[in-house]
Amino acid sequence: MTTATAPVESITLVADGVSLAARIARPAGVSRALILAVHGGTYDSEYFQVGDDSLLTIAPALGHTVVAVDRPGYGGSADVAADRLGFDAQAKILTAAMDGLAASFDLPVVLVGHSIGGMLALLVAASSSTPRGVEVSGLGELWQPGIREMWGGLRGDAPSIALPPEAHAGVMLGPEGTYPASAIARDGELLRPMPMPELYDVVDWADRLPAVGAAVSAPVRLTFAAHDNIWRSDDEAVAAVARHFTAAPFATALMAGVGHSIELHHLARAYVLSQLSFVEQVIA
DSSP, rough: OOOOOOOOOEEEEEEEEEEEEEEEEESSSOOOOEEEOOOTTTOOOGGGGGSSHHHHHHHHHEEEEEEEETTTSSGGGGOOOGGGOOOHHHHHHHHHHHHHHHHHHHEEEEEEOOOEHHHHHHHHHHHOOOOEEEEEESSSSSOOTTTTHHHHHHHSSSEEEEEOOHHHHHHSSSSTTTSTTHHHHHHHOOOOOOOOHHHHHTHHHHHHHHHHHHHOOOOOOEEEEEEESOOOSSSSHHHHHHHTTTOOOOEEETTTTSSSSSSTTTTTTHHHHHHHHHHHHHHO
C-alpha cells in the first residue's frame, strides 16, 4: 500500500484551564472520524509520528483526522503543574480536550491509547459518552513477574524519573528480529522523563481496572503484544482483563512478533491498519 504523507501541524489545545501541545494531521478530503491518540509513559506525541508506518501518516491517507496530544507533564505540555499529573487529573484534562475537539470538528471521536495512554483513554471513556470506541495496547491486569515491584521501587519524592535508554529499549522492544535495527536508537530519541505522580498511579493500575472496565460502555479493543515485557499476554491474562468489561462490547487481539511498543516494530503498519479497521467498525 502506498500512502501520501499528510502534513503534521503543531497546535495548542486549551482544556480545563490547561494548555496542551498536540500534533494534528488531516486528510485531503472530508474526514470520516477524529482519532485522539494518547501516548504512553516515557514518550510524548512523537510516538505516533515515527515514520511512514505511523498513525499520523496512515490514518489521514485513509480519511481520518488524527490529533496526538502531549499529555500533561510531557513534551510541549511539560509545564503543567505537578498536582495535575496524576491519573484522575489527567483524565479530566483529556476529557475536556476530547470534548472540545468533538465540538470543533463535529466528527465521531475514537480514542487510541498506548500503555499509560491506554489506561487514561479507558478512564476518559469510563466518565464520558463522547467516544464511539477505544483501541488500546500495552496494558493489562497481570504483570510480568517482578515488573510491578520494580516500578514500585522507583517511586519517591523526585518530580520525575529518567530511565536509561538501553534498559528502556530492552523493556519496550520485543526479541531481536521483531524490530528494525534503527528502533533501539529511535526509542532513545523518543524517551522522556516520567512524572512521578503518574508512576504512583500506574503501579496501582491493576487494582483500579475492575471499576474502570465496568464503567466503560463504548466498544473497546485491547491489543496484547505477544512479547510484552511489562504485561502478561497469555490466555489467563487476557481473560483477567476481559471479565471486567461487562457494559461494553469488548474484543481482544494477540499480535505476534511485537513487544510492548508495537509501533516501533516491523509490524507497525499492520497494527495501525488494524486500529483503523476498528475505527471504521465503531463509526459505521
